[in-house]
Amino acid sequence: LTADGFGEQRTTHSTAPEKEASSLGLVAGAAASKQAWRGRYPPNEIISLINVSRHHNLAESTAQDLTLGDLLDLVPDEKGLRSLELSYGTSLGASELRRTIAQERDIPVDWVLTTQGTALGLHLIASELTQPGDHVVLVTPCFPPTRDVFVGCGVHVDEVKLRFSERYRLNASQVAQMLRSSTRLVGITTPQNPSGVRIPETVIDDLIEAIRTRAPEAWLFVDETYRDATYGLDPTPGSAAQRGVPVVTGGSVSKAHGAPGLRVGWLTVPDAELRTRLSVAKFNTVISGSVVDEFLATALLRRADLVLAPRRQLLAQGVEMVAQWQKHEDHRLEWVRPDAGALCCCRLREDAFDNGSVIRFWSALPTHDLQLAAGTWFGDEARVFRLGFGFLPIERLSAALAVVSRAMDRASGASPRTVRGS
Ligand SMILES: Cc1ncc(COP(=O)(O)O)c(C=O)c1O
Secondary structure, three states: OOOOOOOOOOOOOOOHHHHHHHHOOOOOHHHHHOOOOOOOOOOOHHHHHHHOOOOEEOOOOOOOOOOHHHHHOOOOOHHHHHOOOOOOOOOOOOHHHHHHHHHHHOOOHHHEEEEOHHHHHHHHHHHHHOOOOOEEEEEEOOOHHHHHHHHHOOOEEEEEEOOHHHOOOOOHHHHHOOOOOOEEEEEEEOOOOOOOOOOOHHHHHHHHHHHHHHOOOOEEEEEOOOOOOOOOOOOOOOOHHHHOOOEEEEEEOOOOOOOHHHOOEEEEOOOHHHHHHHHHHHHHHHOOOOHHHHHHHHHHHHOHHHHHHHHHHHHHHHHHHHHHHHHHHOOOEEEEOOOOOOEEEEEEOOOOOOHHHHHHHHHHHHHOOEEOEEHHHHOOOOOEEEEEOOOOOHHHHHHHHHHHHHHHHHHHOOOOOOOOOO
């Protein structure tokens, strides 16, 4: 239970019958030692997020979903949409979309390459920057594919494991001491998934400095997928893209804008040679982005203020509701207040839940029609869960939080606690 295991790990051991056959000398040497191929990527139950949605869905990481109708209202010229030719897109992506992304970041338009979500960006980076046996350093807990695309490429991954007890704060020296001249990439996410804690700009500067001196061939990948998911009128920090080499950033319209179904994201790549290689990798993977998705994403990003402002108000209300609920639950549940993002990490207190109760908590969720994201999916503790407060309509959030309380009651065998004065 204490292990931080990235969900269910793929075993690389031989199956029992293979072992037996080999020990009896029935399989030739090389074949016997060859491990059964079970695919490139470790399985991880996070995949259930796109296949299952329970009524009390507190597992999602996005703000309120945008509808196609809402988005069409932002398209200035409906004729342009109707006459859009359904051709392939271009290898770098639609020029208006790239220009809109570049303008917001104050970087040259040439640096932008569109991708199908940050997810494709991660794939292109992993497949293009690394070879089997290469070394990368990742800050975890993290979105599982952030690590697993590198595992799938046969890369040696060293993890800097941030801790709930340290409020997921990163010190650049933790990364610096893992760097080698053979390191090809350092990967961070800010605000982080699952915690919503930001990595301060000064730490990013220190990481760049450490890379320049200790691992000059490495790139710093900064995943900014949650950057725009700020609360209320909080300012949005500048993008790390402005720092140029050695920084590559990734982002998308999936989280703050509530449009993961558009499958539009981007990489910012300040180096022309790397950009060309990535566009060739993109061509070899998906050829191009969808012209429809890119057209709609352009309309969305041009009027992003209209989409982001109401969502940011809802996130501010959501995070405050979670804060009030946690205060009441403080005797058995702790949390790390997020800086941004529609998510945060909560932990079942050890003095209130023994390991058996933690298992009972997770087993109780389906009975309560409740969905949470398990800490183990991200490489965190089993008693940690990610709570998404931006996805459900705000009027259903407090009922869903009350259901988490009931699942805790059931797990610990406690009778529901009476709220003073209620
Ligand atoms: C940190 C992070 N990066 C990338 C992604 C991929 O999202 P998308 O491909 O929709 O941009 C996610 C999705 O949860 C994420 O949390």
